[in-house]
Amino acid sequence: MFDALVVEKDEDTGKTHAEVKQLSESDLPDAEVTVAVEHSTLNYKDGLCIGPGGGLVRHYPHVPGIDFAGTVEASSDARYKPGDKVVLTGWRVGEAHWGGYAQKARVKADWLVPLPEGMTTRQAMAVGTAGLTAMLAIQALEDHGLADHQGPVLVTGAAGGVGSVATAILAQLGREVAAVTGRPEQADYLRGLGATEVVPREELTEVTRKPLESERWAGCVDAVAGPMLGRVLKQMKYGASVAVVGLAGGAAIEGALVTPFILRGVNLLGIDSVLQPYDNRVRAWERIARDLPMEKLEAMIEPAGLEDLPRLGAEILAGRVKGRVVIDL
Structure with missing residues (x-):
């Protein structure tokens, strides 16, 4: 069992509600790679997905979080093996596919990139x-x-x-x-x-x-x-x-x-980061690891937990969030 922020929709009223629940791996969508999520972050789209109108979500129940970083637990794709550190951004994760606001995620291998050398998963999500x-x-x-x-x-x-x-x-x-x-x-x-x-x-x-x-x-x-x-x-x-x-x-x-x-x-x-080719994503992540001063990156981080997300989702929509909110899973 693992914790996840789950958004559910009341079919009678059309309103949505988000709360932290426990799920099992059998609840996860089908895909090639299972990741133990260590960190995610908060984006404007996440605020829309968490909010009472549901925003960009197409199917309920839903786990938001449009990006995450963590460690591969299982993979049927030869490019990734258990223990590999990976990052995911884009590809409608957290919108059409369950995303990073959970301690485990299962996604397509093509959506991942290796974590750049010298960067931690927390730093990767400070970037996000x-x-x-x-x-x-x-x-x-x-x-x-x-x-x-x-x-x-x-x-x-x-x-x-x-x-x-x-x-x-x-x-x-x-x-x-x-x-x-x-x-x-x-x-x-x-x-x-x-x-x-x-x-x-x-x-x-x-x-x-x-x-x-x-x-x-x-x-x-x-x-x-x-x-x-x-x-x-x-x-x-x-x-x-x-x-x-x-x-x-x-x-x-x-x-x-x-x-x-x-x-x-x-x-x-x-500039649309969602459907970027693999090579372009790798190039950008490697440049971030090289060109972004880590001490300044650390200064941007506002830590939070899953239980904070309903409040923070409303705050980012209102323009009251500073820097990078990093969710510790």
Whole structure:
């Protein structure tokens, strides 16, 4: 028997309820690899899955948790053997397939990658899907000429999971980082991660009619979208790129025309971490292990247990979570 956070749905009312229960291995879905989960983390999608509306969940009962790290217990796939340390992110785990909010998980071998050498499972989940997404965004900016542009790189939603890791990695790579937050009390936290400037969110959320503004940013990791993205696009330097990783502020680009793309050659790069090829995931994880300073990673961690998740799920949806919440299993 093992503990798991189980979300169940009342068929009469349509409401869902999450609580910690005991399950057996026979309850797990069919797949090739069984993992003893050591750590998971909290993401925006997890908040949606735990919440009373059920969000992204298709079948109940359900175990949320869109990523996890742990040790292989059993495997019918030759690539993994008992004792191997592994990481899983994406592939609709925690949405369409039971995920990491349990002490055991059973998943397809193709969804896993080996834990990078020198990284613990706790550190891997301090990175998690959010950190992997941040690294994928930075790689995309580099692939589109980030090194050719001088000046600060903007990170929106900088106190959140993606933003925190992006800020720390960019600073470690020697870039100036302008970190955007709507919470002034997080300024010291962001400077501790390496931000050289903290930009109030209000400065970038006012929609203006100007087709272009003064060139300010050499690149941008945008974890918010919505009105802020429309404003940021007008301020990008010629030929610079914006890597968009989330839609917390909305899917519409408000207040922006095609002008930044035509007159300044701005690139808009969409980053989705879910269906990344195996080689790309391995490359990103290895770079994270090499380029992300572990002492800064530790500073991002907010530890929690399974019993804390119903409360934390509501808090992340309300934008009140800082850094990386790591679930100890």
